[in-house]
Amino acid sequence: MTVTPLIRKLEQFVRLSPGDRTILTRASSERVRKFAARADIIREGDQPKDVHLILSGWACRYKQLEDGRRQVMSFFLPGDMCDLNVFILKEMDHSIGTITAVAIADLSRDFFDEIGAGYPRIATALWWETLVNAAIQREWTMNLGQRTAFERMAHLLCEIFLRLRLAGLNDGLDCQFPLTQADLADATGLSKVHVNRTLQELRAAGLVVLNRKTLNVPSLERLMNAGLFNANYLHMNHEGSQLDANE
Amino acid sequence: MTVTPLIRKLEQFVRLSPGDRTILTRASSERVRKFAARADIIREGDQPKDVHLILSGWACRYKQLEDGRRQVMSFFLPGDMCDLNVFILKEMDHSIGTITAVAIADLSRDFFDEIGAGYPRIATALWWETLVNAAIQREWTMNLGQRTAFERMAHLLCEIFLRLRLAGLNDGLDCQFPLTQADLADATGLSKVHVNRTLQELRAAGLVVLNRKTLNVPSLERLMNAGLFNANYLHMNHEGSQLDANE
DNA sequence: CGATTTATTGAATCGACTCAATTGATGTGG
DNA sequence: CCACATCAATTGAGTCGATTCAATAAATCG
Numbered sequence: 001m002t003v004t005p006l007i008r009k010l011e012q013f014v015r016l017s018p019g020d021r022t023i024l025t026r027a028s029s030e031r032v033r034k035f036a037a038r039a040d041i042i043r044e045g046d047q048p049k050d051v052h053l054i055l056s057g058w059a060c061r062y063k064q065l066e067d068g069r070r071q072v073m074s075f076f077l078p079g080d081m082c083d084l085n086v087f088i089l090k091e092m093d094h095s096i097g098t099i100t101a102v103a104i105a106d107l108s109r110d111f112f113d114e115i116g117a118g119y120p121r122i123a124t125a126l127w128w129e130t131l132v133n134a135a136i137q138r139e140w141t142m143n144l145g146q147r148t149a150f151e152r153m154a155h156l157l158c159e160i161f162l163r164l165r166l167a168g169l170n171d172g173l174d175c176q177f178p179l180t181q182a183d184l185a186d187a188t189g190l191s192k193v194h195v196n197r198t199l200q201e202l203r204a205a206g207l208v209v210l211n212r213k214t215l216n217v218p219s220l221e222r223l224m225n226a227g228l229f230n231a232n233y234l235h236m237n238h239e240g241s242q243l244d245a246n247e
Numbered sequence: 248m249t250v251t252p253l254i255r256k257l258e259q260f261v262r263l264s265p266g267d268r269t270i271l272t273r274a275s276s277e278r279v280r281k282f283a284a285r286a287d288i289i290r291e292g293d294q295p296k297d298v299h300l301i302l303s304g305w306a307c308r309y310k311q312l313e314d315g316r317r318q319v320m321s322f323f324l325p326g327d328m329c330d331l332n333v334f335i336l337k338e339m340d341h342s343i344g345t346i347t348a349v350a351i352a353d354l355s356r357d358f359f360d361e362i363g364a365g366y367p368r369i370a371t372a373l374w375w376e377t378l379v380n381a382a383i384q385r386e387w388t389m390n391l392g393q394r395t396a397f398e399r400m401a402h403l404l405c406e407i408f409l410r411l412r413l414a415g416l417n418d419g420l421d422c423q424f425p426l427t428q429a430d431l432a433d434a435t436g437l438s439k440v441h442v443n444r445t446l447q448e449l450r451a452a453g454l455v456v457l458n459r460k461t462l463n464v465p466s467l468e469r470l471m472n473a474g475l476f477n478a479n480y481l482h483m484n485h486e487g488s489q490l491d492a493n494e
Numbered sequence: 495c496g497a498t499t500t501a502t503t504g505a506a507t508c509g510a511c512t513c514a515a516t517t518g519a520t521g522t523g524g
Numbered sequence: 525c526c527a528c529a530t531c532a533a534t535t536g537a538g539t540c541g542a543t544t545c546a547a548t549a550a551a552t553c554g
Binding site: 145 | 310
């Protein structure tokens with residue numbers, strides 16, 4: 001049940017068989033852990049032991065400089081997982097912290113061996129996810145390097161909105177939006193004050209309605225234009241039929 | 248011979264057997280293509296057919312907005328390869344262009360199937376490379392979002408210097424450095440003028456000597472301090488002994 | 495060698511930041 | 525369920541880092 005976002009997302013790319021869904025569901029119900037909001041799941045310097053799959057709630061990767069400057073490098077939404085095979089590294093080079101209360105499933109090396117050996121569709125879908133995550137990280141580079149505050153914020157909101165939709169987590173034009181302006185500041189490299197002013201501009205332009213932890217996007221097309229948003233990097237154009245599940 | 252940077256780099260992480268080296272050398276000598284400086288290897292929108300391995304020369308990933316703003320999202324040095332399994336995507340979301348004259352080897356899907364089936368050490372090393380590349384991309388996010396122009400430039404120069412060293416391509420305190428100030432501007436999100444001024448600051452601080460396409464770093468430690476550089480994200484602390492090659 | 499690219503400098507401007515104070519929401523314990 | 529405490533959002537004013545525009549100098553290439 002809680003795995004739905006993952007399955008839903010992977011099926012954007014491959015059509016999963018009942019057996020595929022079963023093993024994903026099983027893996028998502030063993031070794032579940034819960035965290036409060038604003039807690040760390042793993043810290044820079046820790047030894048990574050498992051791959052974390054977000055079952056519910058929002059989290060983020062972040063890194064901090066000695067003087068306190070903090071950068072959020074990505075957001076994890078339900079159905080997202082941290083790097084495949086992280087456990088081959090000796091230590092984490094960043095931290096993963098929660099935004100809201102979060103439930104995760106810890107996925108072991110054995111699980112991925114099993115997938116590699118007997119679940120080629122899942123393996124392919126996980127590669128696709130890995131490539132999309134890399135593309136998202138590159139797009140953030142573009143966002144921080146080239147876009148103005150206004151464009152950057154519009155772009156980020158577009159991305160989150162679309163990613164929630166891929167995971168089946170939005171409701172028409174609305175979605176849950178638990179990020180504070182401080183979170184947005186850390187993700188966009190802007191100051192909190194400027195985030196506030198930028199959001200006001202977006203509101204004034206009629207591009208977003210954002211309050212009480214809810215985001216409403218009256219016209220995704222207009223928001224995309226404002227953010228110079230090209231969805232190609234999300235590689236969604238597959239209609240779930242890349243591989244067939246003739247089991 | 249030209250594969251040396253790749254083998255050298257991978258051996259930071261695993262100890263390769265003679266058989267491992269043979270297949271890497273073979274794959275690097277079949278299907279070699281050469282490009283002039285400032286040419287595109289593949290463009291956004293193209294269908295990716297192979298994984299590209301840089302045998303010699305420097306290249307970069309980049310993306311451009313309609314109005315011409317350009318962001319370099321990563322540099323490819325000899326021994327680097329573009330995303331594993333890119334060919335599962337329908338189209339490229341960015342372009343790859345050369346900086347200098349470049350020779351690449353095109354690696355096919357079959358090659359990677361072969362690696363997966365019979366060369367576990369190489370497979371592990373390629374995963375390590377993938378994870379390090381993801382970490383580098385995240386660090387660029389940090390760089391663009393949080394560091395000042397001065398720190399950012401110092402950080403970038405550190406990273407390139409260390410990566411060249413990993414591939415066995417620098418000579419003591421010196422290394423080849425074919426990037427123009429315009430390239431640095433596109434990579435750091437700064438204007439060309441400001442890159443120029445920032446480099447002058449770095450020179451004035453005695454942190455770098457940079458001219459005639461050569462970079463000299465008198466004290467890597469001081470440059471690292473200036474860039475708030477923490478090398479943990481390169482995951483180099485493995486001494487090539489992660490897995491043994493008892494063939 | 496001239497032609498073109500790359501690097502450098504100066505001056506004026508602007509986007510985003512800092513500092514500081516205020517308002518508004520949220521949440522918790524008594 | 526209110527009162528207080530805390531966290532989140534908003535506003536104003538002054539400043540600064542980095543930008544743009546424009547011109548010149550130096551390097552590189554054919």
